[in-house]
Amino acid sequence: MTAIMLTAFGLLVALLASGVWVGLGLAGVGILSLESFRGFMPVEKLLAQTVWNSTTSAELVALPLFILMGELLFRSRLTQLLFDGLAPWVDRIPGRLLHTNILGCTLFAAISGSSAATTATVGRITSSELMARGYDARIAAGSLAGAGTLGFLIPPSTIMIIYGVLAQVSILKMFIAGIVPGLLLALAFMVYLGLYALSRPGELPPRQRGLKAADYLRALVQLGPVAVLIAFVIGSMLTGMATPTEAGAVGVLGALIVCLLQRCLSWKSLWSALMGAAQITSMIGLIIVGAMFLSVAMGFLNVPRTIADTIGALGLSPLALVAMLLVFYVVLGMLLEGMSIIVMTLPITLPLITQAGFDPIWFGVFLVLVVEMAQITPPVGFNLFVINGITGMKIGRIARAVAPFFLIMVAFTLLLAVFPQIVTWLPDLVEARG
Amino acid sequence: ATQLMIVTPWPEGNFQVKTLNQFADAVKKATDGEVEFDIHAGGDLGLKGPELLSAVRDGIVQGADMLLTQQVGQAPLLGIESVPYLTRDQDDAALLRKLAWPYYEKTAAQFNQKFLYTVPWPGQGVFTQQPVESVDDLQGVKLRTVDKNGTEFFKALGASPVQMPWGEVVPALASGAIDGVTTSTPSGVDGSFWEFTDYFNKLDWQLAPDVVSINLDAWNSLTDEQQQTIESLAQKMEPQFQQVSQDEDKRNAKILADHGIHMSSPSETLSKQLTEAAQPQWKQFRESAGAEADELMTKYLDARDAE
Amino acid sequence: MISRLLQASDFLARAAGMLAAIAMALLFVLMLSEIVSRNLLGTSLGFTWEVSGYLLGLVIFMASSWALRNDKHIRITLLREHLPAAAVRWLDLLATLIGAAIAVFFTAAFVGFCLQTWHNGTVSSTPQQIPLIVPRALMLLGITIFTLTLVVRAVALIAAPSLLETTPDDDGAAASGPTEGES
Ligand code: NA
Numbered sequence: 001m002t003a004i005m006l007t008a009f010g011l012l013v014a015l016l017a018s019g020v021w022v023g024l025g026l027a028g029v030g031i032l033s034l035e036s037f038r039g040f041m042p043v044e045k046l047l048a049q050t051v052w053n054s055t056t057s058a059e060l061v062a063l064p065l066f067i068l069m070g071e072l073l074f075r076s077r078l079t080q081l082l083f084d085g086l087a088p089w090v091d092r093i094p095g096r097l098l099h100t101n102i103l104g105c106t107l108f109a110a111i112s113g114s115s116a117a118t119t120a121t122v123g124r125i126t127s128s129e130l131m132a133r134g135y136d137a138r139i140a141a142g143s144l145a146g147a148g149t150l151g152f153l154i155p156p157s158t159i160m161i162i163y164g165v166l167a168q169v170s171i172l173k174m175f176i177a178g179i180v181p182g183l184l185l186a187l188a189f190m191v192y193l194g195l196y197a198l199s200r201p202g203e204l205p206p207r208q209r210g211l212k213a214a215d216y217l218r219a220l221v222q223l224g225p226v227a228v229l230i231a232f233v234i235g236s237m238l239t240g241m242a243t244p245t246e247a248g249a250v251g252v253l254g255a256l257i258v259c260l261l262q263r264c265l266s267w268k269s270l271w272s273a274l275m276g277a278a279q280i281t282s283m284i285g286l287i288i289v290g291a292m293f294l295s296v297a298m299g300f301l302n303v304p305r306t307i308a309d310t311i312g313a314l315g316l317s318p319l320a321l322v323a324m325l326l327v328f329y330v331v332l333g334m335l336l337e338g339m340s341i342i343v344m345t346l347p348i349t350l351p352l353i354t355q356a357g358f359d360p361i362w363f364g365v366f367l368v369l370v371v372e373m374a375q376i377t378p379p380v381g382f383n384l385f386v387i388n389g390i391t392g393m394k395i396g397r398i399a400r401a402v403a404p405f406f407l408i409m410v411a412f413t414l415l416l417a418v419f420p421q422i423v424t425w426l427p428d429l430v431e432a433r434g
Numbered sequence: 435a436t437q438l439m440i441v442t443p444w445p446e447g448n449f450q451v452k453t454l455n456q457f458a459d460a461v462k463k464a465t466d467g468e469v470e471f472d473i474h475a476g477g478d479l480g481l482k483g484p485e486l487l488s489a490v491r492d493g494i495v496q497g498a499d500m501l502l503t504q505q506v507g508q509a510p511l512l513g514i515e516s517v518p519y520l521t522r523d524q525d526d527a528a529l530l531r532k533l534a535w536p537y538y539e540k541t542a543a544q545f546n547q548k549f550l551y552t553v554p555w556p557g558q559g560v561f562t563q564q565p566v567e568s569v570d571d572l573q574g575v576k577l578r579t580v581d582k583n584g585t586e587f588f589k590a591l592g593a594s595p596v597q598m599p600w601g602e603v604v605p606a607l608a609s610g611a612i613d614g615v616t617t618s619t620p621s622g623v624d625g626s627f628w629e630f631t632d633y634f635n636k637l638d639w640q641l642a643p644d645v646v647s648i649n650l651d652a653w654n655s656l657t658d659e660q661q662q663t664i665e666s667l668a669q670k671m672e673p674q675f676q677q678v679s680q681d682e683d684k685r686n687a688k689i690l691a692d693h694g695i696h697m698s699s700p701s702e703t704l705s706k707q708l709t710e711a712a713q714p715q716w717k718q719f720r721e722s723a724g725a726e727a728d729e730l731m732t733k734y735l736d737a738r739d740a741e
Numbered sequence: 742m743i744s745r746l747l748q749a750s751d752f753l754a755r756a757a758g759m760l761a762a763i764a765m766a767l768l769f770v771l772m773l774s775e776i777v778s779r780n781l782l783g784t785s786l787g788f789t790w791e792v793s794g795y796l797l798g799l800v801i802f803m804a805s806s807w808a809l810r811n812d813k814h815i816r817i818t819l820l821r822e823h824l825p826a827a828a829v830r831w832l833d834l835l836a837t838l839i840g841a842a843i844a845v846f847f848t849a850a851f852v853g854f855c856l857q858t859w860h861n862g863t864v865s866s867t868p869q870q871i872p873l874i875v876p877r878a879l880m881l882l883g884i885t886i887f888t889l890t891l892v893v894r895a896v897a898l899i900a901a902p903s904l905l906e907t908t909p910d911d912d913g914a915a916a917s918g919p920t921e922g923e924s
């Protein structure tokens with residue numbers, strides 16, 4: 001068993017470090033491990049079947065739909081309106097427009113299923129605008145990277161859909177469970193920004209003077225389209241018009257209508273949204289395929305079972321177990337992409353955590369949080385890449401700027417371990433009402 | 435010792451997995467530990483169901499506990515027990531099971547494997563918000579169905595069949611995207627269906643049998659003595675396991691009733707209407723599943739009606 | 742010569758990418774039709790979930806070559822950032838060759854899978870009973886083009902690495918020709 005694990009780990013490090021595309025590399029490790037240690041079985045047949053099963057799964061269909069929705073909105077002026085609408089309302093709060101990152105990401109997270117899309121779309125508008133108004137580039141980038149991660153925690157969420165499928169828990173229940181922690185985390189980020197601003201009097205640009213009632217009113221009007229779109233998607237789910245997956249299609253429809261109304265929908269932009277969405281879907285899909293096959297291969301080699309037995313035999317207390325898993329995932333999250341981390345480790349960790357008395361729904365939220373941390377830890381962090389792409393800021397500099405937000409997330413995760421009710425009370429409440 | 439890797443899509447704790455574990459223990463004991471089943475439950479090897487017949491044939495795994503209904507894409511004859519309302523009660527079901535077994539064994543051999551034993555799932559009924567006493571009560575009901583048989587059967591009965599992945603069923607029921615679900619009592623308990631529906635009519639319109647199957651190469655690598663031991667264990671334990679299935683049905687029916695679900699069975703009139711609605715599919719099965727399937731169906735109906 | 746090869750490969754990749762975009766649009770239309778049909782007409786279309794799954798598989802593999810050409814697929818660049826430029830080229834070649842080898846294994850596996858599906862006449866176990874050879878063969882086409890793109894990339898890295906310095910075009914790309922970097 002040690003030989004298998006060392007071989008697999010060595011191969012993984014070698015393939016990924018040499019720059020092999022992540023999805024192919026993960027699959028390659030699976031293929032080589034099986035060929036070396038279970039050579040008598042038809043590896044190629046298992047591979048083909050796994051590729052087929054994992055890419056044609058009906059449960060994944062929401063993913064391309066939400067990606068397409070994001071691509072369409074990215075080409076609309078909706079996000080622009082969002083920030084113009086928010087500006088007057090945050091003027092009195094310490095930190096002022098810095099909060100637009102948090103608020104904007106929180107709102108956008110409610111319609112987009114992914115962190116990268118949230119970060120990219122909101123960041124495109126805020127980063128230039130914040131710097132133009134004299135805010136420090138580092139805190140702007142840090143708060144954007146941190147808040148962008150809310151895309152996964154606040155429903156809809158592609159990570160939650162994948163977790164729901166793998167852990168066989170209701171996706172709707174997962175979505176509901178993300179709401180309270182998502183809002184609390186956003187609040188924690190805002191409190192930090194407020195303290196940051198108070199500790200540096202005079203460093204922030206001055207307030208907007210002479211805001212009148214009309215300005216607030218106009219701002220509200222500007223926020224209208226976003227509110228309608230969000231209500232449209234969420235409403236379709238609550239009224240039974242659409243299932244959670246189908247809500248992705250409703251979101252695309254809503255985005256199309258927004259683009260039509262704003263007159264920014266041409267055949268050309270529609271086509272480029274489709275091409276863009278197809279490529280992002282392919283990127284994520286290839287990683288899912290590789291991660292899926294690697295975890296299947298590890299399953300055939302009985303690796304998860306052995307590790308689970310080892311960790312299980314440690315007899316850790318529930319809280320110690322959570323702390324240990326947190327460290328484990330943060331380390332993994334520095335190197336690997338979040339989605340594949342979940343796929344690869346879930347068969348090991350889910351049984352452990354449920355045995356320790358935690359609810360699978362709670363663990364789903366825990367995993368979403370560690371995946372969010374993985375988004376902002378170097379060397380491999382999607383949000384860091386995205387912001388690097390938007391602002392040209394060095395990855396290391398962004399990573400340092402986001403460090404306080406990372407620490408807030410660690411503390412928040414431990415808080416959830418001590419008070420799991422923060423996660424479970426809302427889904428339980430909804431369930432109790434039927 | 436010989437280790438055989440056996441997969442099943444059902445999660446640990448399901449009665450099919452429990453009986454499979456019991457069988458594995460019995461085999462290990464009876465062969466003095468020489469033959470061991472390495473059971474992987476819950477699809478942790480990425481195999482989901484419809485491909486299990488070929489997975490065992492190709493030796494990806496040495497054996498599987500698979501749902502026969504899911505294998506019809508490759509071997510249509512294996513779907514006979516799921517033909518709508520072909521069996522009306524437990525006696526019919528036992529008769530069909532007995533007559534079908536030799537045919538199953540033949541099909542299994544064609545797919546390079548050997549079926550050891552079969553355990554049916556509890557019969558399928560309908561969870562609905564309104565009582566189902568006659569066919570009229572099914573008109574326009576948006577009912578989640580799984581396979582071709584169910585979809586066409588309930589369409590013939592006037593319902594509006596809807597297909598969606600199991601993961602969507604509970605949210606869809608909760609929000610009213612669908613009105614009902616056709617499934618068995620254990621699944622009703624798993625999904626806490628009392629939160630969304632008030633009635634369960636146990637139509638028993640379809641049987642869904644599991645078989646435990648072993649790859650023939652793996653089987654032939656065992657000694658004659660081991661083969662005989664395993665075969666006789668399968669024969670001995672099969673009736674016990676089938677009893678477990680029935681007990682499971684009763685236990686879950688009680689849980690449903692305790693949570694306020696009204697349980698019922700089809701009246702004689704409804705039973706006649708169900709038989710009538712199923713005729714096109716009986717015919718279709720005879721025509722499309724091959725000559726042997728047609729022969730088996732005749733044999734069964736003759737035997738059933740002679741009683 | 743190499744430039745021609747890359748041009749041809751880019752043409753294939755882009756064509757596959759366009760197919761993926763069409764599959765993406767179909768997927769949306771299909772899902773929307775199911776919602777409309779169920780809510781307004783009271784009947785489910787039935788086949789939407791199954792076909793959407795196949796379309797997703799198609800999008801993933803049909804778009805994979807074009808995504809590769811546009812550097813959309815994730816790879817870890819940590820080591821590259823700390824190496825001199827000459828070494829980076831050889832490392833990239835090594836990674837591309839390994840990637841191509843894995844992709845060849847994928848292709849071979851899927852050829853066998855498709856042959857078996859064809860031979861058995863396997864249909865889906867759903868009410869639609871769709872002959873599975875259709876979606877599987879289309880996916881195989883996507884995987885094959887992806888593999889070819891990787892192989893061509895390896896050839897170009899050996900013979901004319903400068904050709905790869907620009908990506909054909911970013912997202913969209915439909916309006917203008919595929920490449921600027923070829924001439
Ligand atoms: Na979200």
Ligand code: NA
Pocket residue numbers: 333334335336373374375376377378379380381382
């Ligand atoms: Na990371």
